[in-house]
Amino acid sequence: MAMVQHLLLVEDSVSLARVLEEALAPRAHRITHVTTLAQAREALRTQPPDAVLLDVSLPDGTSDALLEDLLAVEPLPYVIAISGSATAEQAFRLAAGGVRAFVPKPLDLARLEDVWTRTLASPPELVPVLRASAGKVPLHHFEDLVRDTLVDEALARAKGSVRGAARLLHISRQLLQHILNARD
Incomplete structure (x- = not known):
């Protein structure tokens, strides 16, 4: 299994969370384990995670209400949803909102x-975003x-290093510097 620095576990069942x-x-x-959407929002603001394991149904709402908060995290975390009761509509909203995978409960x-391994090894699916933006x-x-x-995501992952970001983007440091200079 792939390793992350910080995992945010959003699960209201304390026994399952353990x-x-x-x-x-x-x-x-x-x-970091939290049990509500409010606690998850606070954790996203104060301790941005690399990955999120997200229960769909929580005491203060459903996790699709957290999607905007998740998309604001830089670098964008890997998000895996878990649920025993998610509707098809919820699953669709979660997938459209950046959730990379879904694991049903009871968990195996x-x-x-x-x-986890497949999600952390693969880039996000861009086709839904591209299709939604057409026209x-x-x-x-x-x-x-x-x-x-x-560029912003690569810089965030490389902790501000232009050389590291260029390596992640598979471009030369000079080209990345040119792109950054053109922004100003």
């Missing part, structure tokens, strides 16, 4: 491990948005 913390402890340097830890955004604005987002 099992998940134990199972995921070798996969995350630090795990072997399946969770497989989903709504002029192409040159969309190209600028995609380039700026990729």
Whole structure:
């Protein structure tokens, strides 16, 4: 299983959270467990995670209400949703909002491990975003948005290092510097 620095575990069942913390402890340097959307929002603001394991139904609402908060985190965390009662509509909203995978309850830890490994090894699916933007955004604005987002994300992942960001983007440091200079 792939390793992350900080995992935010959003799960209202304390007993299930304990099992998940134990199972995921070798996969995350630090795990923060919260039980509500309000606590999750606070954790996202104060302790941005690399990955989020997100229960769909929580005492103060459903996790699709958290999607905007998740999309604001830089770098964008890997998000895996878990639920025993999510509707098809909720699952669709979660997927459209950046949730990378869905694991049904009752949880099978072997399946969770497989989903975790595949999710952390693959880039996000861009096709839904591209399809949703067709006809709504002029192409040159969309190209600028995609380039700026990729650059910002790479810089965030490289902790501000232009050399590291260029390596992540598979471009030369000089080209990245040119892109950054053109922004000003």
